Structures are given as structure tokens and as C-alpha cells.
Amino acid sequence: MNEKELVHLANKHMIRTVREAWSPPILASGRGCIVTDIHGKEFIDFTSGQICAAVGHNHPKVVEAIRRSCQDLLHVNSWRLTADTIQLAVELASYLPDSLCKTILLNTGSESTEVAIKMAKMYTGGFEILSFAAGFHGLTAGRGSSTFSLGHAGHGPAMPGTYAILEPNCYRCPLKMKPETCAFACLDLSFEIIDRESVGALAATIVEPILSAGGVIVPPEGYFPKLKKMCEARGMLLIFDEAITGLGRLGSMFAFEELDTVPDILTLSKSLGGGIPLSTATTSAEVEETIVKKGFLHVTSHAADPLPARAGLAVLEVIAEENLVQQAREKGAYLKKRLEELAERYEIIGDVRGKGLLIGVELVRNRETKEPAIEEGARINQRCLEKGLLMNIVHLKESSSVFRIAPPLTSSYEHLDRAVEIFAEAIREERG
Numbered sequence: 001m002n003e004k005e006l007v008h009l010a011n012k013h014m015i016r017t018v019r020e021a022w023s024p025p026i027l028a029s030g031r032g033c034i035v036t037d038i039h040g041k042e043f044i045d046f047t048s049g050q051i052c053a054a055v056g057h058n059h060p061k062v063v064e065a066i067r068r069s070c071q072d073l074l075h076v077n078s079w080r081l082t083a084d085t086i087q088l089a090v091e092l093a094s095y096l097p098d099s100l101c102k103t104i105l106l107n108t109g110s111e112s113t114e115v116a117i118k119m120a121k122m123y124t125g126g127f128e129i130l131s132f133a134a135g136f137h138g139l140t141a142g143r144g145s146s147t148f149s150l151g152h153a154g155h156g157p158a159m160p161g162t163y164a165i166l167e168p169n170c171y172r173c174p175l176k177m178k179p180e181t182c183a184f185a186c187l188d189l190s191f192e193i194i195d196r197e198s199v200g201a202l203a204a205t206i207v208e209p210i211l212s213a214g215g216v217i218v219p220p221e222g223y224f225p226k227l228k229k230m231c232e233a234r235g236m237l238l239i240f241d242e243a244i245t246g247l248g249r250l251g252s253m254f255a256f257e258e259l260d261t262v263p264d265i266l267t268l269s270k271s272l273g274g275g276i277p278l279s280t281a282t283t284s285a286e287v288e289e290t291i292v293k294k295g296f297l298h299v300t301s302h303a304a305d306p307l308p309a310r311a312g313l314a315v316l317e318v319i320a321e322e323n324l325v326q327q328a329r330e331k332g333a334y335l336k337k338r339l340e341e342l343a344e345r346y347e348i349i350g351d352v353r354g355k356g357l358l359i360g361v362e363l364v365r366n367r368e369t370k371e372p373a374i375e376e377g378a379r380i381n382q383r384c385l386e387k388g389l390l391m392n393i394v395h396l397k398e399s400s401s402v403f404r405i406a407p408p409l410t411s412s413y414e415h416l417d418r419a420v421e422i423f424a425e426a427i428r429e430e431r432g
Helices: 002-013 060-070 083-095 109-122 185-198 221-234 283-293 306-321 324-345 374-387 413-431
Strands: 027-031 032-039 042-045 102-106 128-132 160-165 203-206 237-241 266-267 279-283 350-354 356-362 402-405
Touching: 027 402, 042 185, 060 306, 083 128, 083 279, 083 306, 083 413, 102 283, 109 160, 109 283, 109 306, 160 185, 185 221, 203 221, 221 402, 237 356, 306 324, 324 350, 324 356, 324 413, 356 374, 374 413
Parallel strands: 128 160, 128 203, 203 237, 237 266
Antiparallel strands: 027 032, 032 042, 102 279, 266 279, 350 356, 356 402
């Protein structure tokens, strides 16, 4: 079938997961930072798929790990173990501080945050959960309740006890303050309100170290140590959702390493599977011992399957052997500088922010008023697609228009340069 026929069938038989109709391209293959459609046209993927192909599409070591698992064992009863599932937990522990030593292997990011919240509720005995008003932690019934950046409306009642706290967005401060003088006023005000709203059953705060879908928001230095102290003062656990920031993307193995803050629970997903569904939730021996005594139970059909575990081990091996943490740091600095140079040339770029290979480029119609350039962003995005560059725009309640740039950590400098050139061409054409 040709592309037109395939798109027609998709719109006839597949539920639209976003509001728009399904549209070209129809992708057929990929390697590294390049994906190819059914016509053979190549695209530089500045989205790493769904930010899951951090080591590149179809990395040979990941493919080989999957092949071996297909020959040996794909699936086991969820009550059983394999050497690979045990080894993955051991390998993760070797990268983490001693307080994070107990891991459960799961499938998706939504499931990992669901389990993290279950553990926090059981450990503390509370049920009230805080998360950023611009945060994203999945769209399942439970964690969709804590995802305020999108998809929150129209699905019925949220889970009881879910509250939003103001995101520390220094470019668009929710309190209209200046970073140099605010002293984290957004955090103080949020907890002042939470303390009044709470029924005395606070369990956890779940946050992204950099808010991704909310607009690549980078909290200011010192924010997270203060948040941790405020949680501890209320008997709450602090959960870091490092679905996007973990495993090297920021130029450190984990974001919390640079934040002087160790979470009580750490969740990983996306990059860990190298393209295969795999996620984890990791906590302390104390938390694990307590919840097990209280009857903790989480058993799903594909928890701790050997195939994704082998893929995860291959990903960790690639990160270490190819020095991808340092590569992300160096390539990220290079890419950010190139994008900042574009901002000097084009007024539509209001802000360039981020760390490593997670960069946000916010588009505005006016740098003074910061009116979001939403329609312009959509047209630029379409032009990039036509020119062979896959980009992703994230909106926060239609109040911002941000290109979330997250290429594979294995991307070459040549591909980074070409992508910036395409982006510049698209902006230039939009500005006329």
C-alpha cells in the first residue's frame, strides 16, 4: 500500500491519541539519529522517538540483546526471576547512592510513577500527593491526576488528594517576580496553601528535575534542597521522575546528582529500554521493608520480563562504553550555543534554556510581552518536517510555544549542525 492508503486506514481504524488526524510520514526504519519513511526519505530525529531512543534508534548492542532474548526466553511468570532481571537491578544500584538500592522492574513511565506513589502512600500512611502545575507523570487514571500540564480534563474525577504546586518558571514567573529577588516565593506560597488544604494525610511530592512537557522549565539553583526540607518537615517522601532527565541526557547520569538532593524514590523509563518498554522505581531498604510488612503488592503480566531487562543492560553498557554522559554534556553545550546564536538573529526566539541534550526554545511574538507564537511555531514545525527534521512542540495550556529538543546522545556534530540549519531555514521562511 502507498502512503496515502496507509494514512487513510490509520484514520479509519486507529483511535487518535491526539486531537489531530493521523498524517505522514509513515516511518519504516531507523539507525542512530536518523529515521526513514516508506519512500526512503531520511529525517534527523530531534525527539529521540518519544525520548526513548537516547542511545540512538536500533543501536546494534540493543538489537543483539533483544535477538539473544528472543532465542532464549521472552517472558516469565511475574513471581519468577531471571539472571538478567537481577543483574539489571544490581547495575542500577551501582550507579546510585546507598540509600537507593531496592528496584522494581516495570514497563512504562506511567506505571513507574504509579508504583512510586503506591509505595509512598503505603509507607507514610497518607494519600495526598503534590506535583508541579506544569508537570507530567503519565496519563493513566492515577498519575493523570498529577499531570496538570496536559490531558487533565474530560476524564472524570481525579484521584482524591492530588494538589498542584506552582512551577518555578523563571521565564514566565507565575508570581511575576524576578529570579534574583524571589527567594523561591512560588514554593513558599504553594506550601502555605497546601498546609491549609491538606486533611493531614500528606504522602509525597513527585517532580521532574526539569519539567519537560511543561516547557523545558529549569528550576533555579537551590530550589530542590529547599523542597526536600519542606517535604521532610511534613513527613512526606520526595519522588524524582527522571523519565527524561535520567541516564545521561543532562550531562550527568542522573539529574539529582547535580541538585544536592537525593530523592526518596527515583523513577526511570524511556531511555532505559533503548526503544523497548522498560521502567523502574527505586527506593531505600527501609521504605521497601516497611511497605512489604504492610502488604505491598504490584504484579503485572510483564513485570521483570527478561527481554526488556536484557535491553536495559545493553543500554547501560552503551552509555558507559561510548561515554555518552560526557558526550551529552559537550554536545549539549555546543547545540545550545548554536541555538543561542539563532536567538540573536531571530526575535521570535524568546528564550533558550535547558541542560545537556534537553533544550527548550520558546517562541514569542514579542519579547517584551512574551506573547506565545503558537501558530507560528506550528508552521515552523511543519516546515522542519518537510525539510527532513523531526521536532516536537510542547504547550502549557496554550500559554507557551516551546520546541523541546532532545536528540539521541549518539548524534554526530554534523547532524546537530544540519538540524540547526534546517531550523533556521524554517524560521527564516516563517518570518518572510
